Amino acid sequence: MARGRRPGNQDTREAVLAAAREVFADKGYDGASIRAIAAAAGVDPALIHHYFGTKEQLFVAALRSPVNPADVLPGVINGDPDRLGERLIRTLLQVWDSPAGGAAAAMVRSAVTNDTMARMLREFILKRLITRVLAEVVSDPAEAGVRGTLVATQIAGLIMIRYLIKVEPLASAPAEQVVALVGPTIQRYLTGALPTA
Amino acid sequence: MARGRRPGNQDTREAVLAAAREVFADKGYDGASIRAIAAAAGVDPALIHHYFGTKEQLFVAALRSPVNPADVLPGVINGDPDRLGERLIRTLLQVWDSPAGGAAAAMVRSAVTNDTMARMLREFILKRLITRVLAEVVSDPAEAGVRGTLVATQIAGLIMIRYLIKVEPLASAPAEQVVALVGPTIQRYLTGALPTA
Numbered sequence: 001m002a003r004g005r006r007p008g009n010q011d012t013r014e015a016v017l018a019a020a021r022e023v024f025a026d027k028g029y030d031g032a033s034i035r036a037i038a039a040a041a042g043v044d045p046a047l048i049h050h051y052f053g054t055k056e057q058l059f060v061a062a063l064r065s066p067v068n069p070a071d072v073l074p075g076v077i078n079g080d081p082d083r084l085g086e087r088l089i090r091t092l093l094q095v096w097d098s099p100a101g102g103a104a105a106a107m108v109r110s111a112v113t114n115d116t117m118a119r120m121l122r123e124f125i126l127k128r129l130i131t132r133v134l135a136e137v138v139s140d141p142a143e144a145g146v147r148g149t150l151v152a153t154q155i156a157g158l159i160m161i162r163y164l165i166k167v168e169p170l171a172s173a174p175a176e177q178v179v180a181l182v183g184p185t186i187q188r189y190l191t192g193a194l195p196t197a
Numbered sequence: 198m199a200r201g202r203r204p205g206n207q208d209t210r211e212a213v214l215a216a217a218r219e220v221f222a223d224k225g226y227d228g229a230s231i232r233a234i235a236a237a238a239g240v241d242p243a244l245i246h247h248y249f250g251t252k253e254q255l256f257v258a259a260l261r262s263p264v265n266p267a268d269v270l271p272g273v274i275n276g277d278p279d280r281l282g283e284r285l286i287r288t289l290l291q292v293w294d295s296p297a298g299g300a301a302a303a304m305v306r307s308a309v310t311n312d313t314m315a316r317m318l319r320e321f322i323l324k325r326l327i328t329r330v331l332a333e334v335v336s337d338p339a340e341a342g343v344r345g346t347l348v349a350t351q352i353a354g355l356i357m358i359r360y361l362i363k364v365e366p367l368a369s370a371p372a373e374q375v376v377a378l379v380g381p382t383i384q385r386y387l388t389g390a391l392p393t394a
Contacts, residue, residue, distance in 0.1 A: 149366065161350045
């Protein structure tokens with residue numbers, strides 16, 4: 001869940017989250033440190049750990065993501081590598097079709113109008129989700145970029161058409177039908193042959 | 198091109214375009230008539246034909262689309278039906294990689310913040326573009342909805358990642374590489390087997 005481990009002082013929490021958004025958006029997930037965020041918020045790094053836990057948990061809270069990748073990724077990654085695409089889409093639909101879908105939609109909408117949140121969301125999707133799925137099946141790092149951004153195109157478009165614009169009949173199509181239709185696309189982007197230019 | 202055939206009186210033109218946006222967004226492309234738009238704008242229908250030409254030309258002008266589907270669709274539709282997906286993506290990239298791409302991006306951005314433009318754009322993409330491509334290869338109308346919205350997911354996501362957010366390496370990938378990668382996805386959505394739920 002996208003809340004810290006303890007309620008804590010509300011003003012301090014908000015100051016930390018605001019600083020985290022700036023630093024994550026500026027430096028990316030990997031480049032951001034709890035120490036830098038603490039400095040930007042004017043608090044002790046230990047306080048951030050105390051309120052939010054790990055760097056990833058802080059990131060998830062700052063993004064207002066209803067889901068922590070650490071909670072859902074094992075279910076995507078574990079299993080037949082030839083069905084990774086299916087499992088990715090199935091997990092995506094489980095989150096978005098659940099009550100958490102409303103919060104996920106709010107997260108995406110805030111990224112449309114706010115550049116800091118847009119950069120956070122891009123880091124989240126590419127670095128925290130897709131890169132970790134790719135690591136399971138792509139051995140050549142030179143291929144990871146194209147494969148990862150192709151996966152991102154299909155996921156972003158599916159979320160837009162099914163959940164944000166809600167275009168029928170896809171918006172009401174049963175999840176397993178969508179998994180069967182879109183899963184193979186993801187699989188091909190993950191493990192299919194890459195044509196050269 | 199997204200301009201009318203003659204300059205005309207600027208205020209009248211703008212009044213007609215504003216009325217056209219409202220009526221197209223409200224009734225959809227098929228339900229909107231030049232007569233209803235003329236009534237909403239308080240002008241004679243003949244004046245609209247004189248300024249803008251056909252209903253489709255008026256629609257394109259109201260949406261501020263840099264491209265009229267009638268100009269690009271023949272190049273997509275004509276040819277081997279098994280390579281329809283490739284031709285669709287190639288044509289899409291030709292428009293977005295050209296100077297018209299800036300106007301296309303502005304059109305999409307206006308749809309994000311303006312509900313009327315959003316409904317216009319949805320009509321444009323689904324009814325004026327995808328439906329006409331589908332008509333070439335889909336004989337069962339019950340399948341057209343799912344196929345068309347699936348195509349829309351891949352197109353919308355590709356535009357978002359390559360042209361609006363500009364995520365590398367996809368943003369700078371050569372067009373023919375993108376055609377080779379994404380074309381088969383479109384083809385499968387157009388003509389592949391449809392799993393039942």
